[in-house]
Amino acid sequence: MQDDRIADDSMHRHLEPLGGWRRTHSCGELTQEACGSDICIMGWVQFRRDHGGLIFIDLRDREGLTQIVFSPEESADAHGRAHLLRTEYVLAIKGAVRPRPEGMANPAMVTGMIEVAVSEWKLLATSKTPPFAIEDRSDAAESLRLKYRYLDLRRPKLAKNFILRHKASQSVRRYLDGLGFLEIETPILTKSTPEGARDFLVPSRLSQGQFYALPQSPQLFKQLLMVSGLERYYQIVKCFRDEDLRADRQPEFTQIDIEMSFVEEEAVMSMAEGLVRTLFRETIGVNLPEPFPRMTYGQAMAEYGLDKPDIRFALQLRDVTDIVRGSQFKLFAQAELVKALAVPGGGELSRKEIDELTEFVKIYGAKGLAWIKIKDDEWISPIAKFLSAAERDALVKACSLAPGDIVFFQAAAPEVVNQALGNLRLKLGERFGLIDDSRFEPLWVTDFPLLEFNPEEKRFAAMHHPFTAAQDGHMELLRGDPAKAMAKAYDIVLNGNEIGGGSIRIHDAAMQSAMFDALGISREDAENRFGFLLNALQYGAPPHGGIAFGLDRIIMLLTGAKSIRDVIAFPKTQKATCLMTEAPSDVSPAQLRELGIKLRERPVKQPPEEQNVGLDL
Numbered sequence: 001m002q003d004d005r006i007a008d009d010s011m012h013r014h015l016e017p018l019g020g021w022r023r024t025h026s027c028g029e030l031t032q033e034a035c036g037s038d039i040c041i042m043g044w045v046q047f048r049r050d051h052g053g054l055i056f057i058d059l060r061d062r063e064g065l066t067q068i069v070f071s072p073e074e075s076a077d078a079h080g081r082a083h084l085l086r087t088e089y090v091l092a093i094k095g096a097v098r099p100r101p102e103g104m105a106n107p108a109m110v111t112g113m114i115e116v117a118v119s120e121w122k123l124l125a126t127s128k129t130p131p132f133a134i135e136d137r138s139d140a141a142e143s144l145r146l147k148y149r150y151l152d153l154r155r156p157k158l159a160k161n162f163i164l165r166h167k168a169s170q171s172v173r174r175y176l177d178g179l180g181f182l183e184i185e186t187p188i189l190t191k192s193t194p195e196g197a198r199d200f201l202v203p204s205r206l207s208q209g210q211f212y213a214l215p216q217s218p219q220l221f222k223q224l225l226m227v228s229g230l231e232r233y234y235q236i237v238k239c240f241r242d243e244d245l246r247a248d249r250q251p252e253f254t255q256i257d258i259e260m261s262f263v264e265e266e267a268v269m270s271m272a273e274g275l276v277r278t279l280f281r282e283t284i285g286v287n288l289p290e291p292f293p294r295m296t297y298g299q300a301m302a303e304y305g306l307d308k309p310d311i312r313f314a315l316q317l318r319d320v321t322d323i324v325r326g327s328q329f330k331l332f333a334q335a336e337l338v339k340a341l342a343v344p345g346g347g348e349l350s351r352k353e354i355d356e357l358t359e360f361v362k363i364y365g366a367k368g369l370a371w372i373k374i375k376d377d378e379w380i381s382p383i384a385k386f387l388s389a390a391e392r393d394a395l396v397k398a399c400s401l402a403p404g405d406i407v408f409f410q411a412a413a414p415e416v417v418n419q420a421l422g423n424l425r426l427k428l429g430e431r432f433g434l435i436d437d438s439r440f441e442p443l444w445v446t447d448f449p450l451l452e453f454n455p456e457e458k459r460f461a462a463m464h465h466p467f468t469a470a471q472d473g474h475m476e477l478l479r480g481d482p483a484k485a486m487a488k489a490y491d492i493v494l495n496g497n498e499i500g501g502g503s504i505r506i507h508d509a510a511m512q513s514a515m516f517d518a519l520g521i522s523r524e525d526a527e528n529r530f531g532f533l534l535n536a537l538q539y540g541a542p543p544h545g546g547i548a549f550g551l552d553r554i555i556m557l558l559t560g561a562k563s564i565r566d567v568i569a570f571p572k573t574q575k576a577t578c579l580m581t582e583a584p585s586d587v588s589p590a591q592l593r594e595l596g597i598k599l600r601e602r603p604v605k606q607p608p609e610e611q612n613v614g615l616d617l
Contacts, residue, residue: 014084016122021092028064032113034097039116041066042092042124044154045085046134055082059091062159067100067115068093074117081121088127088134088154095119142565147579149570161559161567164283168555169236171282172256175275181232181258186221188214188238193529198242200251208596214240217548219465220533222259223505226544227536231261236551245574250552250564252572258502259546265488265504269444272492272500272547276442284558288442292492296447305339305422307448310496312441313434315425317341317418320409323394329386331370335411341421342399343428346406347373353431360427361410366420370409374401383409426496440557443493450474450485451518459520464489466515467533468503469545475511478518488545499554502547509537 043061055070070082095118106112132140136157145152192213199213280286303316324332358369372381410417451460469488477485488504506512516526555567565571
């Protein structure tokens with residue numbers, strides 16, 4: 001419907017200053033107890049309904065909506081000017097709170113039993129027609145909402161997300177302050193010490209040709225704070241990683257970063273568990289179990305295929321390698337690992353759905369997806385004829401198969417089998433309605449390997465980071481059998497999301513050097529990248545450890561948001577751009593000269609999305 005609002009340039013004469021008016025209430029708190037009170041509220045026009053003699057407006061601020069009424073009987077002047085009002089105009093109104101007429105109450109709203117009869121009002125600001133409706137049910141494209149993010153944030157659902165995020169941050173601070181932690185800031189401009197994702201680099205004007213890096217985490221600084229004797233540190237801190245994005249990842253994100261001295265695993269885990277339990281209770285009134293259940297990394301990979309299992313539903317993977325080792329089906333007989341995933345009642349899946357699931361597992365490196373439907377008198381599958389009666393009986397027992405079920409198989413290297421079936425399990429849990437979204441199921445995953453082998457680089461890499469301590473007696477394994485070395489590491493998982501991870505750190509310089517040796521980091525390279533840490537560890541470093549929580553991901557779970565962008569005020573797109581500010585952007589030649597940077601010419605033949613900008617220093 002065309003908006004008939006009056007042109008903005010003719011409305012300026014109607015704007016008024018506050019002139020000493022002060023709000024007495026928000027638009028989301030007035031109830032029947034306030035009836036008879038004279039109040040002053042301010043906000044944005046959400047809806048306007050002109051009923052001839054009466055004009056109704058829903059006035060909105062971040063706390064909610066209040067229905068206000070312009071009536072000629074209450075104030076002829078206030079009513080006479082109300083025809084000017086349109087959606088998103090900003091008002092200040094004074095009036096009396098009264099019960100809504102019989103049959104017009106809305107008990108679903110906090111303010112749904114009352115309305116405000118306007119006695120006088122001021123127009124504080126006008127608005128152009130918004131590019132999309134400022135309401136939760138808006139169907140505007142995300143790209144449009146991100147371009148006008150300041151309007152998108154007015155939507156009640158998003159506003160509530162940020163109110164809850166504030167409450168969560170305050171809950172964290174109260175809890176840690178009560179345990180004697182100090183909130184200490186660490187540098188944003190720091191040294192590039194690449195050991196994980198790519199760093200964001202910042203050129204130095206004063207030291208031309210050299211760069212700062214934005215921190216991927218405060219890891220090294222928080223360890224140095226422990227060497228400093230400050231014992232208990234925390235920080236709600238921005239971190240930066242230059243990596244490909246997805247729904248739960250951004251180039252800049254927020255951590256609850258925590259470190260403690262004179263502790264072992266149990267002390268850190270107890271503190272962290274209490275933090276999560278307090279956070280959920282104080283923000284959304286949910287009591288999480290006490291204590292959180294625990295699962296080893298080995299069990300998680302064996303039964304769920306992922307190191308962040310969703311334990312809200314029961315489908316589990318079964319290792320059937322030994323059962324099918326002698327099978328006539330060559331793929332099974334020759335594979336390093338064969339696992340099965342049985343779905344009770346899954347025989348209803350159509351061939352089209354199975355083909356779609358086959359394409360899905362290819363995302364995770366699988367070549368295909370073997371399957372068998374179990375019927376009363378036959379097994380339906382292209383591979384059924386290759387299985388002997390003994391193999392069928394063993395599979396029935398191992399997978400608890402019954403008529404009406406379907407069982408899926410993966411046969412390949414362990415990392416492919418686990419990734420493919422682990423993610424297929426999650427997809428099937430959604431398909432068959434096995435996941436109760438109202439439940440919160442936390443889990444500790446412990447006993448991680450210290451290292452993992454990188455087949456592309458043909459060397460071992462740290463599973464968490466290279467400052468993680470080995471379990472007692474396991475440092476010796478680094479020389480002879482590094483794959484068997486286990487770490488003093490622990491992750492906290494909630495509903496299949498890793499929300500936090502931590503470890504006990506190496507606090508001895510010789511042990512840290514041995515870890516660098518195992519990772520193939522030369523003494524010269526270690527000194528160049530981490531010399532300040534190695535030096536500090538020689539000055540009486542206490543045993544210490546910690547954990548870091550992904551605050552954005554926790555807020556996603558608390559609010560039920562589907563994307564991390566819905567809990568970050570000004571997020572980036574999946575291409576790491578800001579549609580509102582149009583960052584990243586070009587800078588002036590003068591700025592580049594000050595930094596000693598010259599941009600290479602972009603190749604003309606490449607399409608824009610493939611062009612790279614090189615730096616000549």
